[in-house]
Amino acid sequence: MKKKVINLGLAGFGTVGTGLARIIQENSDWINRRLGKELKIQKVLVRDPGKKRSVIPGPETAIVTDPQDLVHDPQVDMVVELMGGLETAHSLIKSALKEKKHVVTANKALLAEKGNELFALAQEQGVGLYYEASVAGGIPIVQTLKESLSGDRIRSLTGILNGTANFILSEMTRKGQDFETALQAAKDLGYAEADPSLDIDGLDAAHKLVLLIRLAYGVDYPLNILPVQGISGASSMDIAMAAEFGCTLKLIAQVREKSGHLQAGVFPALLPNDHILAKVEGPYNSILIDGNAVGQVMLYGQGAGDLPTGSAVLADILALARDNAVPNNTGFLEKVLPRAEVIRPELAVSRHYFRFTAQDKPGVLAAVAGVMSEHNISIAQVVQRESQPQGGGVPIVFLTHKAQAEAVHKALGEIDRFDFTIAPAVHYRILG
Amino acid sequence: MKKKVINLGLAGFGTVGTGLARIIQENSDWINRRLGKELKIQKVLVRDPGKKRSVIPGPETAIVTDPQDLVHDPQVDMVVELMGGLETAHSLIKSALKEKKHVVTANKALLAEKGNELFALAQEQGVGLYYEASVAGGIPIVQTLKESLSGDRIRSLTGILNGTANFILSEMTRKGQDFETALQAAKDLGYAEADPSLDIDGLDAAHKLVLLIRLAYGVDYPLNILPVQGISGASSMDIAMAAEFGCTLKLIAQVREKSGHLQAGVFPALLPNDHILAKVEGPYNSILIDGNAVGQVMLYGQGAGDLPTGSAVLADILALARDNAVPNNTGFLEKVLPRAEVIRPELAVSRHYFRFTAQDKPGVLAAVAGVMSEHNISIAQVVQRESQPQGGGVPIVFLTHKAQAEAVHKALGEIDRFDFTIAPAVHYRILG
Known part of the structure; x- marks a missing residue:
């Protein structure tokens, strides 16, 4: 993109959308140093334009309620889909790709269901459909699998991919609470939604695992044949017994490769306390990868939240907005980097x-x-x-x-x- | 690069070079699925062509001893510098960039000293100078700072960046050994070189920290003003005393930002045992990043070794060999990914x-x-x-x-x- 201002069309202005707007505002000088262009949230698609909002998307942002206004606006250079849900998001992303606009999305459910269709369309149109924020919030796992481990064969990938479920199990473990009490604490702290079923039934982790399998193995693992078990049956008695045996209960998403065949699933499992994922607590996520060259690599960070997820969305926007004609050697545009200001x-x-x-x-x-x-x-x-x-x-x-x-x-x-x-x-x- | 075969010119065929050759051979089908091109090690530069080698770089690889033969060969599409050292590697990389060849290197010492000059030259020539393998072996920290956290302001970065020093301190801690005994164990196991001074004096970690500061802050932090302290004075008595206080001794590389000024250094320090880096043991490396949007992110893996470092070199080669005209959405070339073969x-x-x-x-x-x-x-x-x-x-x-x-x-x-x-x-x- 050769333009000096990149106009973003933002679909959805909830938690992640407001987080993204805040980061773009607070880090604008920084973004300019890396990109040499200004990011402008030109249009925001919302359901209720009258709703009071604590964050303003941008000084000149237009608020619209019809997805067509966003997608077909020739001024919108890139569509950022943060509305969630399936049907509307699906048709919005399809329309954007057909208009040859890059799309950045955090919609794991949609990509897990319709990934094959949407990625094929993006490739036909020669545009980007980026989705770092879809898996594990601010943890750069999509980029790592797509680029950094691109020469490895992944033998297995084991993740704690749902912060809500992990918070509940951590609370049960730490405080001896029963499931309902810990779930209520998660709701009170904003870690669980009013209807937490996607999180505690394992389906959210399943969406993410399907995306990671695509990235690690280049195959489509249909969501409807993935074995998925949640944590709603978890009892404090088993957690206490497991502790006696030196183990911790975690909701695990895992795929293992054997002779080209994949064994995958989402299930609660006991981890020995010296397992590298056993100490991942509260709302944090982590992914352990075993590659045939790199060996064990582990990534850890916040799997949700306005700013961590917004950080991942922004990284995708910057990657697509950058002019790729010249390889990105240092991450900055300056030919010679200035000297550091140093504290004694x-x-x-x-x-x-x-x-x-x-x-x-x-x-x-x-x-x-x-x-x-x-x-x-x-x-x-x-x-x-x-x-x-x-x-x-x-x-x-x-x-x-x-x-x-x-x-x-x-x-x-x-x-x-x-x-x-x-x-x-x-x-x-x-x-x- | 539109060619169907990418000819690599490999300078140096030691640990990492042989690792790279092995991965390219073993994962060739895989690489072809991701890249759609064949990687061929066309020429290898070595000091002693008569030396017996357990790994063959490739079936038709020419062995040369003059750097000019490698750099000025029009058949060589990309130069991979794994020879280490300063002068020869410096002139080799400069010549390659001037020939408009992409360069991949693992040479942290050279980039820490001459980064400003070499990156400016690469940018002038419009080619890539990639260096993921220079810092923390197989851990994708360069890519993470350059791309995945590109919209974040990094508040601090704390790393265990030298596996040899970390192995020695881990052995002293675990077994109550004194420094000399643990150093000998590191040598016996191949974790320490005959002259281990770069590792134990902290200079190797300092080279890496200077590169990470460039990536995180876009500034040049001159190596000669970076405070560096090694671990050769470490005593088992202090490690035992620290354990009584719930702390572990680690060699730390750290930079913190305050109002645009950087406080950086390499030094042995005590970490409380519940610190996320305290349990990083043996030859493993780890980096904890605190960003103003992403919060805490931690990466962990093997910081050295033939295959882990070779994995990072290969990822850089693939990134530069790929035709960037179309954004890389899935990491694979197929428009529609095939269905997974599933194990019940x-x-x-x-x-x-x-x-x-x-x-x-x-x-x-x-x-x-x-x-x-x-x-x-x-x-x-x-x-x-x-x-x-x-x-x-x-x-x-x-x-x-x-x-x-x-x-x-x-x-x-x-x-x-x-x-x-x-x-x-x-x-x-x-x-x-």
Whole structure:
């Protein structure tokens, strides 16, 4: 696209649509540095134009209620379908592709049902039908399978693909709650919809798995023959028993390849606690891929939400809006990148660990603690051990609260110069 | 590239080069399905053409020793630089770009030093200089920062980017070994080179961090002003003390952004054990990204090795060899994807968890165990609890060894029909 302004036609202005609008507004300078073009939400298709909205799609955005107004507007360069549902979204995307407009969608249900038809149409028309946001929100799994692992044969893919179900199972596990209580908590926190059946019956994860199978194996796995089991039967007793055996209950979407044949399904399963997916908790998603070259690769992040999903939609928009004539080497347009503005490392703030080795005599701890206090370094924990044999001295370990590296280095320098100091202090920052 | 055969000129045939050749041979059908073209290793540049090699680059590959023979050969469509080092690789890549050949490289040291010059040259020439394999082996971090998070502002990036250092610290932590013993183990297992100084002094991680800063922030962070501290001073005493405080020692590469300024460095640091990077062990790498839209995203995988790194090199080759005129929607060339060959779910093999609820009377356990035995299901663990109040029955939980789902379902059906069975069995597969 050679134009300087890319006009987006946005179908749907719910959670993800408002998230996208916010990111485009907040990160506009940034987008311009990467794209060299302005993104403008030119038209938004909504059901109820009178509804009060906390986010405005854009200063000059037209609000329309007829999908035809969006799709057939020659000013709209790209259609972003975030309305969900099947029939209207289906005909909207078809019309957009026929008009040779790129389409970005988060509609996993539609692509799982009609993927073969829609992708074939996009290819015929020579336009993009991108869908990173359809699977696992902000986790770049579509791009990873389509591009980064394109030379691998995928032996298996195992995912936690539904944040609502995962949140419910996490709550049941952590708090010993029964299913209904945890479901209510998920609704109260906005993680579950009023009708949560798509999530807890496993069908949402099934839609996503069908898309991942397309990407990993280049085949169409019909949704209606995929074995799907949800979590509504989950009982806190089994979760507690499983914990005794060192296992955690998770809703798993999995496909395994054997001699060109696929074994796939969505089902609750127990993971041993040392399994890399066992610690994926709450609304997070994760996907573990086993490729015949790359080995095990795991991706982790937020599987839903306005901004994470909006981030994935925006990445697709940028990829399609970019002029692909020149390979994208650095992600930025500048021929030479400017020099970084650097913060002196001495200004870094973190918690700290020190170990001193001192002679075993009175006053040592007081002197050391005094220096720390002079430099405003607040001590969180201290451990002093017995004196080591052969005059090895007494090890004293301090954990501090947050302090600036500069103050810490000064204090350590003073402590190292004490007579009773046997060896220079060992010092590590504590992150997180 | 419109050609049907893409001729690769491979500079260097060490670990990664042989890995790449193996993947191209083993996955050739697969590559053809995605690319519609054949990849041929047409020429290989080596230092010693007489050296015995266990992998042959290709049936018709010419072996050369002069870089000019590779770069200026009009038959070579793309140059793949896997020789490492600075001077020769630098002039080889410059010559290739000037010849308008795409270049794929794994040379982090060179790009960290000369990135600004080489990327500018590639852009002038309108060709690709791709380098996914330079950072974290098979983990698709370059692609993720360049494409998938292109609309995000990255607030921070924290990585475990050197597998050798991480292996050494993991061994010290797990086995209480001192640094020298763990380093020797790393050498014995091939994780550390004869001269491991680049890895343990932190410079290798620093090269990678400089590349990630370019991708995340679009700036040049000069390597010579990056604070870098290695792990050679690490002592098992500090690792043991840190464990008492619930922390693990890791070699960290980190950059954080504050008001457009960057705080960056490579340093050993303590991570609380519940930090998402604390459990990254052995030769694995991982990167945690915090974006202002996507939130936390984490990628994990093998940071080195012939096949994982070869996988990343191959993905770059495929991206550059593909004809970008049409957006890549599915990752495959077929207009309509073929239907999946499906394995019946009853054939799945895994361990299983069952919970039965039975009347509290003699013979129950014997009867249930008898049915399992008839179906060749081998029992790994059994727990029977006290009878529940109000006639709730006795819960009995079995963990099995690996068994086929079909046998399990038959056995459960029989057990559910016993007179003493109060409620149908609860059943979960155990993965991993």
